[in-house]
Amino acid sequence: xxxxxxxxxxxxxxxxxxxxxxxxxxxxxxxxxxxxxxxxxxxxxxxxxxxxxxxxxxxxxxxxxxxxxxxxxxxxxxxxxxxxxxxxxxxxxxxxxxxxxxxxxxxxxxxxxxxxxxxxxxxxxxxxxxxxxxxxxxxxxxxxxxxxxxxxxxxxxxxxxxxxxxxxxxxxxxxxxxxxxxxxxxxxxxxxxxxxxxxxxxxxxxxxxxxxxxxxxxxxxxxxxxxxxxxxxxxxxxxxxxxxxxxxxxxxxxxxxxxxxxxxxxxxxxxxxxxxxxxxxxxxxxxxxxxxxxxxxxxxxxxxxxxxxxxxxxxxxxxxxxxxxxxxxxxxxxxxxxxxxxxxxxxxxxxxxxxxxxxxxxxxxxxxxxxxxxxxxxxxxxxxxxxxxxxxxxxxxxxxxxxxxxxxxxxxxxxxxxxxxxxxxxxxxxxxxxxxxxxxxxxxxxxxxxxxxxxxxxxxxxxxxxxxxxxxxxxxxxxxxxxxxxxxxxxxxxxxxxxxxxxxxxxxxxxxxxxxxxxxxxxxxxxxxxxxxxxxxxxxxxxxxxxxxxxxxxxxxxxxxxxxxxxxxxxxxxxxxxxxxxxxxxxxxxxxxxxxxxxxxxxxxxxxxxxxxxxxxxxxxxxxxxxxxxxxxxxxxxxxxxxxxxxxxxxxxxxxxxxxxxxxxxxxxxxxxxxxxxxxxxxxxxxxxxxxxxxxxxxxxxxxxxxxxxxxxxxxxxxxxxxxxxxxxxxxxxxxxxxxxxxxxxxxxxxxxxxxxxxxxxxxxxxxxxxxxxxxxxxxxxxxxxxxxxxxxxxxxxxxxxxxxxxxxxxxxxxxxxxxxxxxxxxxxxxxxxxxxxxxxxxxxxxxxxxxxxxxxxxxxxxxxxxxxxxxxxxxxxxxxxxxxxxxxxxxxxxxxxxxxxxxxxxxxxxxxxxxxxxxxxxxxxxxxx
Numbered sequence: 001x002x003x004x005x006x007x008x009x010x011x012x013x014x015x016x017x018x019x020x021x022x023x024x025x026x027x028x029x030x031x032x033x034x035x036x037x038x039x040x041x042x043x044x045x046x047x048x049x050x051x052x053x054x055x056x057x058x059x060x061x062x063x064x065x066x067x068x069x070x071x072x073x074x075x076x077x078x079x080x081x082x083x084x085x086x087x088x089x090x091x092x093x094x095x096x097x098x099x100x101x102x103x104x105x106x107x108x109x110x111x112x113x114x115x116x117x118x119x120x121x122x123x124x125x126x127x128x129x130x131x132x133x134x135x136x137x138x139x140x141x142x143x144x145x146x147x148x149x150x151x152x153x154x155x156x157x158x159x160x161x162x163x164x165x166x167x168x169x170x171x172x173x174x175x176x177x178x179x180x181x182x183x184x185x186x187x188x189x190x191x192x193x194x195x196x197x198x199x200x201x202x203x204x205x206x207x208x209x210x211x212x213x214x215x216x217x218x219x220x221x222x223x224x225x226x227x228x229x230x231x232x233x234x235x236x237x238x239x240x241x242x243x244x245x246x247x248x249x250x251x252x253x254x255x256x257x258x259x260x261x262x263x264x265x266x267x268x269x270x271x272x273x274x275x276x277x278x279x280x281x282x283x284x285x286x287x288x289x290x291x292x293x294x295x296x297x298x299x300x301x302x303x304x305x306x307x308x309x310x311x312x313x314x315x316x317x318x319x320x321x322x323x324x325x326x327x328x329x330x331x332x333x334x335x336x337x338x339x340x341x342x343x344x345x346x347x348x349x350x351x352x353x354x355x356x357x358x359x360x361x362x363x364x365x366x367x368x369x370x371x372x373x374x375x376x377x378x379x380x381x382x383x384x385x386x387x388x389x390x391x392x393x394x395x396x397x398x399x400x401x402x403x404x405x406x407x408x409x410x411x412x413x414x415x416x417x418x419x420x421x422x423x424x425x426x427x428x429x430x431x432x433x434x435x436x437x438x439x440x441x442x443x444x445x446x447x448x449x450x451x452x453x454x455x456x457x458x459x460x461x462x463x464x465x466x467x468x469x470x471x472x473x474x475x476x477x478x479x480x481x482x483x484x485x486x487x488x489x490x491x492x493x494x495x496x497x498x499x500x501x502x503x504x505x506x507x508x509x510x511x512x513x514x515x516x517x518x519x520x521x522x523x524x525x526x527x528x529x530x531x532x533x534x535x536x537x538x539x540x541x542x543x544x545x546x547x548x549x550x551x552x553x554x555x556x557x558x559x560x561x562x563x564x565x566x567x568x569x570x571x572x573x574x575x576x577x578x579x580x581x582x583x584x585x586x587x588x589x590x591x592x593x594x595x596x597x598x599x600x601x602x603x604x605x606x607x608x609x610x611x612x613x614x615x616x617x618x619x620x621x622x623x624x625x626x627x628x629x630x631x632x633x634x635x636x637x638x639x640x641x642x643x644x645x646x647x648x649x650x651x652x653x654x655x656x657x658x659x660x661x662x663x664x665x666x667x668x669x670x671x672x673x674x675x676x677x678x679x680x681x682x683x684x685x686x687x688x689x690x691x692x693x694x695x696x697x698x699x700x701x702x703x704x705x706x707x708x709x710x711x712x713x714x715x716x717x718x719x720x721x722x723x724x725x726x727x728x729x730x731x732x733x734x735x736x737x738x739x740x741x742x743x744x745x746x747x748x749x750x751x752x753x754x755x756x757x758x759x760x761x762x763x764x765x766x767x768x769x770x771x772x773x774x775x776x777x778x779x780x781x782x783x784x785x786x787x788x789x790x791x792x793x794x795x796x797x798x799x800x801x802x803x804x805x806x807x808x809x810x811x812x813x814x815x816x817x818x819x820x821x822x823x824x825x826x827x828x829x830x831x832x833x834x835x836x837x838x839x840x841x842x843x844x845x846x847x848x849x850x851x852x853x854x855x856x857x858x859x860x861x862x863x864x865x866x867x868x869x870x871x872x873x874x875x876x877x878x879x880x881x882x883x884x885x886x887x888x889x890x891x892x893x894x895x896x897x898x899x900x901x902x903x904x905x906x907x908x909x910x911x912x913x914x915x916x917x918x919x920x921x922x923x924x925x926x927x928x929x930x
Contacts, residue, residue, distance in 0.1 A: 035076055035121055038128045070521060072128055074539065078560060079120045081586045081609060178347040178379075180214050183334065187218050187314075190332045191285070192227050196308045197330045202323035203316045205336030207509045208380030208419045211316040212289055214336065219287050219314070222881045228312075229282035235289040235447045242299045246275055249286065249303075253278070275303045283309040290447070290508070291317040294325045301327075338377025347379060348372045351386025351488065367398040374405045374422070380488070380507060381422040387487030388426040401425070423510055426487050427517075436464050436523075437480050438489055441506050442514035443524050443542045445567050449493050449503045452481060454614075457635040457658055461589050461611035462563065474657075474690065474712075497810040497833070498764055498786045543567065545595075562609075563589035568596075592618055593637075605629050611655075615641055628652040636660070638677075645678040651685045659686075662694035662715075671747040671769075671792055676717035684708050692716075694741070697723055706730035715741035719770070724752025734760055744770025747792045753778075759785075768793065775799045779806075786810045790817040804828030804852075815839055821866070822847065825873075829853040838862040848873035855879050863887040869895060 190201050203211050218224065219233060232252030234245060286304060288296070304313060306329060317323055323333045339347065348368065350358040360368050371389065375381040392398060405425070409418055430438060437459055444450050456477040459465050465473040465480070484490045485501060489510060494503040506514065518524040525538045528545070540563040561584055584590070587607050591614040598619040604610075605626025613630075616639040628649020636653075638661035650656075661677040676696040683692075684707040691713040695701075702723045705716075711734050719727065719742055731737065737760035744751050751770035758781045759766075766782065769791040779802050782788075786808050796819050803809065805828050812832060816839040823837070825848045832853045837843070843864045848871055856877050861867060861884070868891050874883060885892070 034125050035128075038125065067521075069128070072124060074522075074560075075124055076121070078586075079117055079124070083117050178339065178343045178350070180210070180217065183214055183336065184218050186334060187215070188221075188224070191218075191224065191312050191314070194310075195330055196310050198304070198306045198311045198313065199330040199332065200327045201312060201314045201332045201334065203314070203334045203336060204320055204323035205318070207318055208378050208507075209336045209338065210379040211318075211336055213379070215287060215289065215314060215316055219285075224285070225882075227283075228285040229309075230279070231285040231287075233287040233289065236291050236296060240296070245300060246303055250275060250278075276305050279303075279311075280305045280307055281309070282307075282311075284311045286311075286313050288313065288315040291315045291322050292319060294322055296322075297325060297327055339379060339382070340377065341372065344372045344375060344377055344382055345369065348375075348382050348386045351383055351486070352389040354390060354486065363395065364398060367395060367402060370402050371398070371405070374402070374409060374418075376418060378419050378422075380509065381419045383488035384423045384426040387489070388429050390486060391429070419509065420513065423489075423513060426489060427513070430483075430487075433464055433466055434480055434483060436462075438484055439514050439518050439523050440464070441490065441504075442511050442518055443526075443540060443563075443565055444506070445542075445544050446508055446511060447505065448567070449505050451503055452501050454637075455504070456481065457612060457637075458589060458591075460657075461634055463588075472690070496786075539563070540589075541565070560586070562586060563591075565589075565591045566595050568594050588612070590614070594618075600624060608632060611635070613637070615643070617641070623647060623650075625649055631655065634658065639663075643677070644675060646680070648680045651680050651682050653686065655688060656686050657688050658691040659689060659695075660691055660693040674717075676715075676743075697727075697745075702726045702730065706733055709733045710736065712736050713739040715739075715743075715767075717741075717743040717769075718745045719743060719749075719751065720745055721750045721752045724750075725755050728753060728755035731756055731760065732758075736760070736762065738762055739765040741767035742769070743767075743791075747771065751793075767791070775802045779803055782806055782809075784808055787813075789813045789815070791815040793817040794819050796820065798824070800825060807831070810834070812836070813838075816841075818843065821845065825849060825852045827852055830855070832856055834858045834860075836860040836862070837864065840864050841866065843867055845869060846871040848877065850876050853877060857881045858884070860884045861886070861888070865889055868892055 187201065187203070190199065203215055205211050216233075219231070225231065230253050232249045234248045234252065236245065284304075288300075304311075315322075323335075345360075345368065346358075348371070349360045352368065353360055368389075371385060372382065375385060389398065389401065392401070405422070409421060427435065427438060440459065440462065441450070441455070456474055459477050459480065460473050465477045467473070468476050481490070481501065481504075485492060485504075489506075491505045491507055492501045492503075493505050494501075496502045515524070515526065522539060524540045524542055526542045526544065528543070538561055541561050542565045544567045564584060564587065585606060586609050588609055589612040590607070590610060591612070593614050593616040596619050598621070600615075600620060600623070604624055607630060610630050610633055612635045613633060614635070614637045616637055618641055620638075621642040623643060623646060625647045626649070627647055629652075631653055632655055633653050634655055635658040636656060637658065640663055641661070642663060643661060644663070646661075662674055674694070676694050678696045678698060679701065681699045681701050681704055683689075683695075683701070684704040687708075687710065689708060690711065692708070692711055692715070693713055694715040694717060697716050697719045702716075702719070703726050705714075706726070706729055708730070714731075714734065714737060716727070721744070727742070731740065740760075740763060742751055742753065747770070749770055751768050751772055753768070753776045756776065756778050759778050762784055763782060764784050765787040766785060767789040769789075770793070772790070772793040772795055774795070774797060775790075782803075783806070785806055788803065788806075788809060788811070790813070792815065795817060798820065799818070800823065803812075804825070808831055809829065810831055811834040812829075813834075813836045815836075818837075818840050819842050821842050822845045823843065825846070827849065829852055833855055835853070835856060835858070837846070837860070839862065841864070844866045846861075846867075850873065852873075854877070857879055859871065859874060859877075859880060859882070861871075863886065865888065867885075867888050870892075871883070874880065
């Protein structure tokens with residue numbers, strides 16, 4: 001168990017706080033200096049101990065000593081925070097911000113507070129010395145330890161490796177699949193054979209063997225999606241609510257078969273009978289990941305009809321009794337084996353030698369083979385060990401890691417112990433900062449997908465991101481994230497069109513390790529909200545609310561909480577949780593996403609320490625005027641709330657970096673589907689703001705916008721044509737801009753962007769909503785653009801020649817963007833992967849020349865009523881996986897049905913109802929590629 005490395009950042013933070021606030025604590029300077037010296041000495045000792053022996057081999061005496069010192073460090077932090085809280089409160093109470101803050105500390109009442117601080121620090125100094133003396137008295141000599149020379153490898157790690165990490169690591173593709181061909185072929189055979197009875201296929205194996213990876217890769221194959229009418233994937237885990245499982249299945253079905261409109265079911269009125277009726281006539285595929293009990297089958301069997309359409313249920317489990325259960329239907333069991341040695345080497349080299357194309361240098365072949373043998377074919381262990389060795393280049397370093405493994409792992413160790421040790425080896429090798437970043441991820445529930453940007457903002461709020469001169473903290477945090485992914489400690493679930501990780505997850509085994517470590521060092525406390533949390537020094541509290549009521553904690557315990565997360569894990573808790581515990585006066589992070597709280601607690605205005613506030617998908621309608629007192633706030637996230645205007649005090653938040661707010665109340669196909677946030681006109685005073693998303697252009701806001709040159713993301717709505725000149729002048733100054741969205745005040749108002757000489761050099765995403773006479777001349781300078789959305793542009797001239805040469809364009813969405821009858825893709829679009837054309841009322845024909853869009857994977861055409869023929873040339877697109885045609889003319893239905901060149905292998909399904917005509921066409925050019 002890691003102790004020293006996890007403690008060190010706490011000590012560093014406390015020392016930093018003491019140094020920064022020394023002027024406020026001038027009268028207790030002697031005690032501050034004493035505490036600082038003690039903490040710095042402790043840190044030096046712990047780093048030395050970590051190098052020599054590794055925290056995992058600390059004696060029980062050392063472990064107890066470390067735990068005591070950690071508690072002392074937290075107490076110092078509490079004393080300083082309490083002191084700062086007191087004076088901040090007095091400043092607000094006096095209501096005279098112009099007065100010097102430092103003068104306030106000379107009032108008698110303040111002197112009394114400083115006296116109490118001095119007494120507490122003096123007591124802490126005594127306790128530190130007594131702990132050290134006690135540890136010295138009972139210490140067992142390190143030289144007597146049999147593992148005195150063991151090296152975890154922590155000092156092999158170099159901070160420069162993170163600092164200089166190539167940006168390309170953000171764009172790794174998930175092609176680490178090794179040795180699954182044979183297993184996959186067998187699964188495909190069972191899934192797609194001629195058996196008409198409903199069949200259950202179980203993939204069983206211990207954790208870390210890659211069950212989910214194998215099944216997910218099979219599930220996502222286009223040949224599978226062609227074979228079934230509808231499909232869904234749900235993750236169960238050890239705790240589940242049956243009704244929530246049904247709703248998860250329906251959500252998946254709704255999301256994955258949007259062209260089949262008669263399958264859509266209202267979640268609010270859904271019953272399991274609705275699910276039965278929806279699935280009964282169809283050949284369905286349901287994947288149930290991570291099943292722990294045979295009770296699950298009894299719970300869901302009635303909702304999955306036993307039709308004779310060739311339906312399949314595919315489940316993964318660690319438990320053989322689940323796989324061998326008599327389901328009462330046709331069943332197959334696939335026992336996942338460990339990887340053979342050659343395939344293990346291939347997987348290891350992909351991780352360890354990324355910069356060398358996965359090729360092991362000759363001088364390391366012997367060392368690599370010995371390390372791979374220690375993994376005994378466990379993919380998760382291989383990935384973790386490969387990620388660890390990627391930062392080591394010399395034979396000495398490699399042999400040192402092997403010797404360490406050789407001592408610790410005997411042939412009799414269970415696979416689980418082997419996996420645990422190798423994974424922890426990779427963890428121990430992290431820097432102190434990255435250890436905290438990794439442990440922090442266990443604050444999310446099991447199987448929870450967390451977004452990259454959210455995680456980065458949270459790390460920043462917690463103070464984990466180390467300052468680097470000339471680099472904004474968001475970029476530094478991206479590098480941290482990249483390394484955790486490279487080392488196999490975090491999994492990428494989804495990527496954006498630029499290739500960056502978009503959604504991530506912790507493997508459940510790694511999460512168990514992280515939870516265990518976090519609990520031992522009081523890093524994160526987790527509860528279900530139904531049991532009261534005791535006063536045990538809790539710093540971060542993660543509540544997975546499951547019941548109707550949420551119990552709190554003692555007032556003393558709450559006063560020490562710095563971060564609170566509330567996750568409503570089922571529908572019952574989501575709609576019954578309507579209040580917050582009180583007492584969080586020193587809070588740094590408050591995340592209430594998805595909870596139906598409709599009013600913020602009264603304490604919000606006094607949370608001067610708050611860095612991160614997330615109200616996404618809550619029912620909050622307004623922010624209190626006291627929001628202006630949160631002058632340490634860095635991130636204010638309010639997506640999909642009812643908040644439409646911010647109080648004037650928002651401009652006092654001088655440390656605000658991310659301001660994100662938008663809501664919607666109608667479908668995305670209407671012009672006014674979303675509203676913007678109304679801000680004070682002097683929002684430009686926030687000179688640290690990096691993200692300003694979806695805000696209203698009112699008053700002289702556009703003129704003031706030119707002062708915000710530091711922005712990286714800008715979204716502005718309700719823009720008038722007369723605003724164009726000033727808007728372009730402002731954007732021209734934003735040299736760091738990566739994402740830009742501009743929306744006119746109505747669909748007849750022109751988006752005037754011609755005054756912009758050239759686009760910001762790093763612009764990656766561009767969203768223009770409103771009428772365009774022509775595409776702006778600067779479009780041809782968008783060299784880094786990956787996504788382009790043109791909505792309600794209603795262009796009358798051919799605009800494609802102006803964007804066809806964009807070198808990195810991967811996604812093009814045209815919504816009511818063109819009024820012509822024909823779109824000719826004559827050349828270019830070499831990297832385009834997704835093309836969506838929607839609501840172009842006059843469009844009759846699309847022509848795609850040979851050699852154009854060679855990488856196109858998805859072609860979507862929606863609600864183009866004059867469209868009467870399939871896109872000419874679509875058959876020649878080599879990578880095209882699917883064509884979705886939705887809400888088109890009846891004539892096209894007849895054309896498709898009469899076409900002699902299309903059979904059931906080409907047309908996946910045609911569904912007609914009273915509302916619309918829908919078609920899903922899937923073309924399989926090369927089955928071996930899928």
